[in-house]
Amino acid sequence: MPLTLLAAKLSLPPLRPKTVLRPHLIEQLNAGLPAGLTLISAPAGFGKTTLVRAWAAACKRPVAWLSLDEGDADLAGFLSYLVAALQTLDGHIGTGALGLLRAAQPQPPTESILTALLNDVTAFHNNFLVVLDDFHLIRAKPIDDALTYLVEHLPPQMHLVIATREDPHLPLARLRARGRLTELRAADLRFTPAEAADFLNQVMGLNLSPDDIAALEARTEGWIAGLQLAALSLHGRTDPARFIQAFTGSHRFVLDYLVDEVLERQPEPVRRFLLQTAILDQLSAPLCGAVAERDDGQAMLEVLERGNVFVAPLDDHRHWYRYHHLFAEVLQARVMAELPDLIPSLHRRASLWYAQNGLPAEAIRHALAAADFDLAAAQLELAWPHTDDRFHHTTWLAGVRALPAELVRARPVLSVWYAHALLATGDLEGAQARLAEAERWLESGDPVQKPAATQAATLVIVDERQLQTLPATIAIGRAYCAQALGDGPSTVQCARQALDLLPADDQVRRGQATALLGLAYWANGNLEAADRIFSDYTRQLRSAGNLPDAISTAFVVADIRMALGRLREAAGTLEQMLQNVVAQGGSVPPETADLYRGLGDLYREWGDLDAAARSLLSAQELGEHTGLFDWPHRLYVAQARLHQSQGDLEGALQLLDQAEGLFVRTPLPDVHPLAARRTRIWIAQGRLTEALAWARERGLSVDDTPNYLREFEHVTLARLLIAQHTSEPGAGSIREAIGLLERLLSAAEAGRRLGSVIKILVVLALAHEAAGSRPAALGTLERALMLAEPEGYVRIFVDEGPPMERLLHAAAARGTAPDYVQRLLAAFHPAAPAPTRPYAAQSTSAEPLSEREREVLHHIAEGLTNREIADRLYLSLYTVKAHARSIYAKLEANNRTQAVAKARELGILPRV
Amino acid sequence: MPASHSHSADPDRPAVYQIRVKGHLDGLWQAWFEGLRITSEENGNTLLTGPVSDQAALHGLLRKVRDIGLPLLSVVRVEPE
Structure with missing residues (x-):
């Protein structure tokens, strides 16, 4: 949206040079400030906007103003305007909420968006007003719910003003009873006889007798719009009394009578202009000129503004x-x-x-209002590649859904965009249906199947370039679906097809197709090829300045490198990308959460469980309000692994249950299926019956041919057989388990997947040990140790518990990798927990600091500014300030120096 | 009791409504009010009368009454003859 139009929605309406001062109402409004919510509810024409505008000027508080219109009835749109309005006070408010709104579908819960927003507001220092003008225009249940939540969680510094023609769906009775609502209604807003006199004679410059004024006041019942129209009709009349007599003697609806009077007094061109432009929500000279087909739009608007009735400027520039x-x-x-x-x-x-x-949302709205679906379809088609923050996918999808289905079907380009929009919501089936329709259209040699020639011509002109590359775009969509459904060969076929079809200069789509190819290689176990593709793609995205996507591909690179057993390279990739995030300054892309998640997993593997926990916490803080829709699943799985390493198997199972509910099908290969992870915990818990049921359900057999996508399940099956054999020798087929593992090992070695090789060797060593062949076990373990030592693996051994500990002792006795083995053995028995800190012991009343608050406190003690701390910790400045305030409160300190001194006293910080 | 539920009383079926508002409304509002018949009453009120397809349509009409600041006096469902 061009800045001017957005600015018009967000700027306070210009103050009228002359208005009736209404000190008693302003006083009532001021008195209502502590209540938190002011409702100005009255029919049209009662001067609501003018009053709030006057109050905004008088109350000496900063004001965030939002003039709503019907196009804002979608929740995402409403919330982004609300954030935009708050950002007129401070550009930092709501960046997190905007990130959530920008996120892929499905939208995160509204509460998380609002919480993110309110958190920022809480950190704001001044008291301020938020005005929602014309709220009745956007009545929709989700918005009512959001507003209720907002009102019930209103921070003390924020006062909400709602001006509306009908009461909003808020718990008004409850709010009234609690004194949390101030209201002005029609009866309060009517002009009193004194105000009517002031208005007619002073503001409108008439010179009416008290009787005339009383008559007008009675006829209009103090309705301000009526009085204003009456004043306009009276302007320049030589005999006002006669007009007033006729008016008051008539039964006609006030508006009918007076608008007729006013319109009759306009020259014909002006009258016609008014009628022709009445359908517009906003007026600008060029827009009016186009709609009324005349070139004196600006002159007309100025005439009308000088006339002072029909139009109100939305900005100070009179645009x-x-x-x-x-x-x-x-x-x-x-x-x-x-x-x-x-x-x-x-x-x-x-x-x-x-x-x-360049205003697609309005263009589409008017096309739909004209019931010109062809035009709407064409505009939707053109708009898709440019959907952005202000023109949401949801709005776009709503537009497409308003079109007759057969019309969408007849437009292959639109059908394909529709499919891509559905893919982003995870609706693979819906997307495939749209792609199939587009393909049928393209393949159909039968002209009867195609729309009328004229329409088809419009279509081609609309987006000819997209039509030319449509088969490639369809192929990308197909590849995406195939990969998300685990059909690797089709992914490769479709992605290659797309690459063959795309011109060399179409970097973006070539990148998408190549990435899908890379994912197929990954799923297929060809990790080196996948690594090359994604490393290149990450570089390409970064040099194109697309940091969010570069982060997303970087964590794919890291995951692949972990599977390749190159832990240090994986960490390097993640850390380097974090540095890029810092270097670019500005707000931290929500995707950064995945970098911390990846690092957390690496720290865990290296045996630093505290660092892992901290990293996952950072990931959670960054990611929880972002609405990256497939991300929570990954985070919960990483947390489950950490709990498992910490020995909390029940906690790990619960986290896996949570993760399961959040699984979204994306093209990322599911190389560690969640059910198999859960089964491994069951095996560790001795719940072998449940584990066996899983193996049966998955149809796993020791005779299966190795396949990378099932490697994790096969290793799990081998673990199950070992556990069976151990608990009841002879029950499990330990020989077959060893055979299976050896075949898996050969496959992993052939694919040069060092990570897989080490994991399989570890389990194979345990299998040999269980089978009673200690020399084979030690020989196998030795191979694992040789490979694992350079990369610093720890948990891969330690998580196996006592059987592995015994084997490592035996290896130590043989002098295998002595330093490394000692280090591993030490990790089985972490040092006793640090002695209780005096702070925790003595502070019975004080609340302990959170992990994050301690971190912030450390940086405060180092003398870093809040801004520096924010940069260091990848937090917003507001979050840092909020942490600092919470630290002061908990330590009962008033400033940084006191807080640091108190913390040293309590032993939270080292004493100096 | 669905069996005895009067077919004509179903709020989601078309029915004739009479909306009474204060003041004499010009006939030119007829298209705006979805074709309702506009009749002036001697006491200075106006009746908007006509078939309304369902509750949603009825609420849409009432919103239009609201939007032009017309004081609403009554809404009556008239049994079809």
């Missing part, structure tokens, strides 16, 4: 205006009565103007 809603309604009714056939073409012209001026 955008709008009709007062009440007049717009009256005008629209007149257009419908006088020029009904003209309305669709007015909407169509508006739609075209908006499209040409």
